Amino acid sequence: MPDVDEEKDRERLDALEEQMKSIDRKIDAFYISLLPVLNRERSAHPVKIEAGMQTKLPQPELEPLQTQPRIQPQMQIQNKNYRVKDIGLAEQGKLKIEWAERHMPVLMRIRREFETAGPLKGIRIAACLHVTKETAVLMRTLKAGGADVALCASNPLSTQDDVAAALALEGIKIYAWRGVSSEEYYWCINRVLDTRPNITMDDGADLISTVHSKRIDLLPTILGGQEETTTGVIRLRAMAADGALKYPLFAVNDTPTKHMFDNVYGTGQSTMDGIIRATNVLIAGKNFVVCGYGYCSGGIARVAKGLGANVIITEVDPTKALKATMDGFRVMPIADAARVGDIFVTATGDKNVIRGEHMILMKDNAILANSGHFNAEISIPDLENISAGKRRIRENVEEYKTKAGKRLYLLAEGRLVNLAAAEGHPSEVMDMSFADQALCAEYFAKHAKELEPLVYDVPEDIDLRVARLKLESMGVRIDALTEEQKKYLQSWQEGT
Ligand SMILES: NC(=O)c1ccc[n+]([C@@H]2O[C@H](COP(=O)([O-])OP(=O)(O)OC[C@H]3O[C@@H](n4cnc5c(N)ncnc54)[C@H](O)[C@@H]3O)[C@@H](O)[C@H]2O)c1
Numbered sequence: 001m002p003d004v005d006e007e008k009d010r011e012r013l014d015a016l017e018e019q020m021k022s023i024d025r026k027i028d029a030f031y032i033s034l035l036p037v038l039n040r041e042r043s044a045h046p047v048k049i050e051a052g053m054q055t056k057l058p059q060p061e062l063e064p065l066q067t068q069p070r071i072q073p074q075m076q077i078q079n080k081n082y083r084v085k086d087i088g089l090a091e092q093g094k095l096k097i098e099w100a101e102r103h104m105p106v107l108m109r110i111r112r113e114f115e116t117a118g119p120l121k122g123i124r125i126a127a128c129l130h131v132t133k134e135t136a137v138l139m140r141t142l143k144a145g146g147a148d149v150a151l152c153a154s155n156p157l158s159t160q161d162d163v164a165a166a167l168a169l170e171g172i173k174i175y176a177w178r179g180v181s182s183e184e185y186y187w188c189i190n191r192v193l194d195t196r197p198n199i200t201m202d203d204g205a206d207l208i209s210t211v212h213s214k215r216i217d218l219l220p221t222i223l224g225g226q227e228e229t230t231t232g233v234i235r236l237r238a239m240a241a242d243g244a245l246k247y248p249l250f251a252v253n254d255t256p257t258k259h260m261f262d263n264v265y266g267t268g269q270s271t272m273d274g275i276i277r278a279t280n281v282l283i284a285g286k287n288f289v290v291c292g293y294g295y296c297s298g299g300i301a302r303v304a305k306g307l308g309a310n311v312i313i314t315e316v317d318p319t320k321a322l323k324a325t326m327d328g329f330r331v332m333p334i335a336d337a338a339r340v341g342d343i344f345v346t347a348t349g350d351k352n353v354i355r356g357e358h359m360i361l362m363k364d365n366a367i368l369a370n371s372g373h374f375n376a377e378i379s380i381p382d383l384e385n386i387s388a389g390k391r392r393i394r395e396n397v398e399e400y401k402t403k404a405g406k407r408l409y410l411l412a413e414g415r416l417v418n419l420a421a422a423e424g425h426p427s428e429v430m431d432m433s434f435a436d437q438a439l440c441a442e443y444f445a446k447h448a449k450e451l452e453p454l455v456y457d458v459p460e461d462i463d464l465r466v467a468r469l470k471l472e473s474m475g476v477r478i479d480a481l482t483e484e485q486k487k488y489l490q491s492w493q494e495g496t
Pocket of ligand 1: 232259267291349350353
């Protein structure tokens with residue numbers, strides 16, 4: 001039996017703790033109410049107070065806040081047909097591609113068919129995709145079909161330099177190296193467009209928006225375009241709604257064999273891979289906040305749960321939030337999740353999902369990562385604003401020291417963490433996405449003239465073929481409808 005004094009002490013301690021928490025909440029609320037005023041004044045009068053300043057920590061040596069220069073390639077190799085970081089990396093890249101090929105049976109089967117039939121003979125394809133080993137397998141397949149291919153990267157940090165070197169040596173026109181500046185990024189896009197493509201292949205719609213804004217001279221020879229990701233499809237549908245779209249497009253992302261697998265299992269596994277490679281923190285037991293409960297974010301949440309994290313979801317869509325709740329996740333607004341999260345991951349396709357007002361509430365040592373297409377989901381300007389300094393503490397990890405003395409860790413500069421800090425999706429899942437891409441290119445080569453400048457769904461027979469081939473490669477057999485069942489499923493007469 002605990003003695004009476006001990007119990008009273010414990011009660012007093014609990015009451016004191018509750019009082020402290022309530023004071024903390026009041027202080028935070030007070031400083032949050034001040035933030036708009038402080039932000040306005042900040043440029044003229046450097047501000048020293050902000051919410052969370054009660055956290056007193058030892059002061060490390062900090063660099064003054066400034067944009068860190070990117071690590072520039074030691075040696076950029078350029079000739080007319082390629083510009084890569086180091087052509088000497090080609091052998092290593094070749095091995096990586098070979099590894100991917102062994103895990104992409106569907107695309108390899110399509111390649112064999114392409115070699116025989118040559119459906120892309122005389123077609124020039126410009127691709128702006130993440131330059132990974134899986135993309136290399138797609139480029140080789142398109143080339144095997146007779147296409148003349150040019151490739152640049154769809155994100156400044158997603159190029160695997162060894163893969164780029166291997167492709168350059170194989171005669172594929174490639175302009176890509178990890179760490180391009182914004183200016184270099186568009187330089188690469190323009191070199192790819194200089195090949196006067198008949199088909200554009202995008203991941204994020206930067207190629208197609210450049211064609212429609214700055215390279216309209218290319219429009220007459222373009223048959224069609226293909227878009228790989230959710231954000232790109234959203235941009236393209238907006239262009240179509242504005243009547244701005246000038247050639248037909250396939251929304252490859254929206255076909256089931258793409259988004260139901262690539263976005264869910266691919267992003268789920270590779271995002272966690274990126275976070276773990278960058279930080280090596282233990283996921284089990286952490287409060288792991290996932291912003292969004294869509295295809296990608298839902299996949300991330302499930303992998304985090306599988307690793308033993310306490311997963312918290314934030315959403316804006318009531319149906320998705322309800323689904324997350326019934327799937328067993330805690331759901332709350334980001335302002336509440338900010339106080340308790342250890343790791344935060346965004347994958348919404350939206351902007352400014354995590355802002356300064358949330359960052360100031362975060363715990364010391366909180367980790368922030370993004371897996372959505374653009375680095376706009378975590379407000380980096382806000383993070384810079386609330387910080388006194390930053391330093392690179394590990395590869396792909398930036399430590400921000402807030403003016404209140406907390407440390408927040410931003411992974412991969414807020415860019416897609418799965419591609420910047422790891423290798424992107426596993427080959428097995430890209431097998432299906434890129435099989436869809438290859439078959440859509442073949443479709444354009446045959447049927448482009450029948451299509452309007454609209455955003456089209458991938459033809460169902462392409463999607464079903466990819467699903468069947470994937471099942472076959474996995475040795476999985478399924479049933480077929482009997483004639484009786486087919487008839488029954490199309491009739492209304494039979495009931496109770
Ligand atoms: N990292 C990768 O390799 C990879 C792969 C595929 C797609 N993507 C990108 O990931 C992003 C998401 O794609 P998706 O297919 O999952 O889209 P989705 O539409 O299925 O899911 C997005 C979810 O985010 C929610 N959301 C929007 N704004 C929000 C906010 N402010 N707070 C909380 N939730 C919010 C939406 O309601 C929706 O449920 C896109 O940018 C897409 O291009 C990345």
